[in-house]
Amino acid sequence: MNRPIPLLLVLIAIAFTLSLLAGRVWLDFGTTPNAMVILAELRLPRAVLALIVGGGLGAAGAAMQGFLRNPLADPGLFGIAPMAALGAVASFWFGYSASAWLLPLFSLVGAGVGMALLALIAGRTGGIALFTLAGLMIASLAGTLTSLAISMAPNAFAMSEIVTWLMGALTDRSWREVWIAAPLTLVGIACLTMTGRGLDALILGDAAARSLGMRPAVVQAWLIAGIGLTVGSGVAVAGIVGFVGLIVPHLVRPFTDRRPSSLIVPSALAGALLVLVADSAVRVLPFVTELRLGIALSLIGAPFFLWLLLRMRRGLA
Amino acid sequence: MILRAKNLSLAGRLDGVSAVFEPGRITAICGPNGAGKSTLLSALAALITPDSGEVLLGETPLAAMPPQLRAQKIGYLPQNGEAAWDVAVRSLVALGRMPYRDEAPGMVEQAMIALDLQAFADRPISTLSGGEKARAFLARVLAGQPEWLLADEPLAALDLGHQLTLLRHLRRVAEGGAGVVLVLHDLALAMNHADYLVVLSDGGRVAASGKPEVALSEEIIRQVWAVEAQWIGKPGARALIAR
Numbered sequence: 001m002n003r004p005i006p007l008l009l010v011l012i013a014i015a016f017t018l019s020l021l022a023g024r025v026w027l028d029f030g031t032t033p034n035a036m037v038i039l040a041e042l043r044l045p046r047a048v049l050a051l052i053v054g055g056g057l058g059a060a061g062a063a064m065q066g067f068l069r070n071p072l073a074d075p076g077l078f079g080i081a082p083m084a085a086l087g088a089v090a091s092f093w094f095g096y097s098a099s100a101w102l103l104p105l106f107s108l109v110g111a112g113v114g115m116a117l118l119a120l121i122a123g124r125t126g127g128i129a130l131f132t133l134a135g136l137m138i139a140s141l142a143g144t145l146t147s148l149a150i151s152m153a154p155n156a157f158a159m160s161e162i163v164t165w166l167m168g169a170l171t172d173r174s175w176r177e178v179w180i181a182a183p184l185t186l187v188g189i190a191c192l193t194m195t196g197r198g199l200d201a202l203i204l205g206d207a208a209a210r211s212l213g214m215r216p217a218v219v220q221a222w223l224i225a226g227i228g229l230t231v232g233s234g235v236a237v238a239g240i241v242g243f244v245g246l247i248v249p250h251l252v253r254p255f256t257d258r259r260p261s262s263l264i265v266p267s268a269l270a271g272a273l274l275v276l277v278a279d280s281a282v283r284v285l286p287f288v289t290e291l292r293l294g295i296a297l298s299l300i301g302a303p304f305f306l307w308l309l310l311r312m313r314r315g316l317a
Numbered sequence: 318m319i320l321r322a323k324n325l326s327l328a329g330r331l332d333g334v335s336a337v338f339e340p341g342r343i344t345a346i347c348g349p350n351g352a353g354k355s356t357l358l359s360a361l362a363a364l365i366t367p368d369s370g371e372v373l374l375g376e377t378p379l380a381a382m383p384p385q386l387r388a389q390k391i392g393y394l395p396q397n398g399e400a401a402w403d404v405a406v407r408s409l410v411a412l413g414r415m416p417y418r419d420e421a422p423g424m425v426e427q428a429m430i431a432l433d434l435q436a437f438a439d440r441p442i443s444t445l446s447g448g449e450k451a452r453a454f455l456a457r458v459l460a461g462q463p464e465w466l467l468a469d470e471p472l473a474a475l476d477l478g479h480q481l482t483l484l485r486h487l488r489r490v491a492e493g494g495a496g497v498v499l500v501l502h503d504l505a506l507a508m509n510h511a512d513y514l515v516v517l518s519d520g521g522r523v524a525a526s527g528k529p530e531v532a533l534s535e536e537i538i539r540q541v542w543a544v545e546a547q548w549i550g551k552p553g554a555r556a557l558i559a560r
Binding site for chain 1: 403413441
């Protein structure tokens with residue numbers, strides 16, 4: 001059952017059109033000078049990239065929550081995003097300005113190392129506790145090393161570059177970032193959909209799922225690959241964009257039959273929509289400097305998380 | 318096909334357990350707390366690997382069977398089933414079709430009819446009462462039409478009426494030709510409703526096996542549970558008085 005998909009596609013089409021027209025300059029093809037250039041080289045790649053990054057994060061969140069059987073799981077918490085960020089920060093040290101490819105490349109390498117560590121430590125058991133702890137420790141280590149790199153930045157300029165980049169944004173992105181992120185994210189979402197059947201079995205708990213023929217190690221391998229590709233490529237082109245993977249599956253779940261397998265694709269679409277709308281909004285807001293996308297989403301995300309906890313508390317009381 | 322435990326050992330939990338389970342009847346595994354009842358059941362479902370010994374289905378070791386094929390033959394119902402996500406009853410029951418990679422609506426419907434769940438088919442599982450939930454989780458296993466149904470304390474959380482309802486359903490499964498193995502801690506239920514018993518004692522050893530009157534004699538209850546007890550009533554309607 002995938003009832004929300006058509007609606008989400010329509011909303012994305014509307015938001016995409018508006019996003020292309022909206023910005024510091026409201027495009028009017030009759031009067032705006034260079035309207036086609038602004039459209040083709042600035043707004044189109046940025047809007048496409050928003051869809052890709054958001055889609056990856058949404059799908060990753062849905063699969064992660066299904067795997068951990070916990071509605072509070074966020075794919076950013078489990079080591080891969082912080083490792084990708086660490087990789088990106090490392091590229092500043094190696095003179096990222098030398099090549100525009102260096103930063104995303106380092107970031108992807110970081111995500112890959114994060115995936116490998118997670119797979120290695122969580123091992124073949126597919127147990128939730130080990131996976132969670134391993135992920136949190138990798139995240140903690142990556143965060144510490146990132147702080148270390150910032151504190152020892154070669155100069156103030158590099159430091160401000162690192163800090164700004166970490167906040168996550170889609171400003172001034174080009175088709176190059178699209179070509180980096182799009183194929184990886186799509187393959188990642190495909191990997192995540194491979195977990196669907198296993199995640200459904202996990203509704204019944206670990207033992208019953210295994211008795212149904214679910215192989216935990218296989219599901220975990222697809223999951224780590226999928227999260228690594230989606231979240232890793234997202235961080236590589238946009239920096240840290242948090243909370244999408246947490247919020248989106250929640251908003252979408254009531255419109256599905258609540259099986260994890262039927263949540264992955266709608267969550268990808270809703271994540272794409274959310275990031276596109278949020279990115280268009282920060283562009284239109286009348287601030288002197290543009291509000292960073294990552295900050296804007298955290299400003300929405302953290303209160304949402306708290307509201308979620310309060311609602312759960314009421315449910316438990 | 319016969320399900321056979323051959324000399325199963327697992328450090329601290331099972332000690333050389335051998336037992337034969339035959340299709341078409343209800344076999345109960347009984348024993349005091351910590352005697353390894355659930356461990357034995359998990360081993361029979363190939364959910365844990367023993368240190369030594371093996372479980373055979375017919376002549377095939379379970380460990381050598383591909384997981385999907387094994388899942389088609391052996392259905393396992395864990396204790397206190399809870400659903401991680403609040404899916405509809407029909408979706409939950411359909412999970413039982415996973416070993417066949419289909420959702421054969423006919424089989425799912427049949428399993429729901431067999432357990433009187435039609436009225437709840439589209440309701441979220443959280444809105445069901447304890448007894449209804451237990452039936453829904455059993456229907457999930459039956460939707461896969463396994464040759465073996467292994468259930469860990471399926472009656473533990475149910476009141477008397479729902480216990481008897483569920484036992485009636487389990488009896489029907491056995492009469493349909495499948496083998497039913499239950500972990501039971503209520504000895505009177507085991508005495509009155511099982512066809513065959515495997516009694517485990519502390520340390521995971523088989524203390525007795527056979528027909529209920531033999532395997533749950535007052536003498537064996539004294540040895541295994543260290544309780545002086547007396548059976549009263551008639552065969553099929555026994556009650557246990559402990560002193």
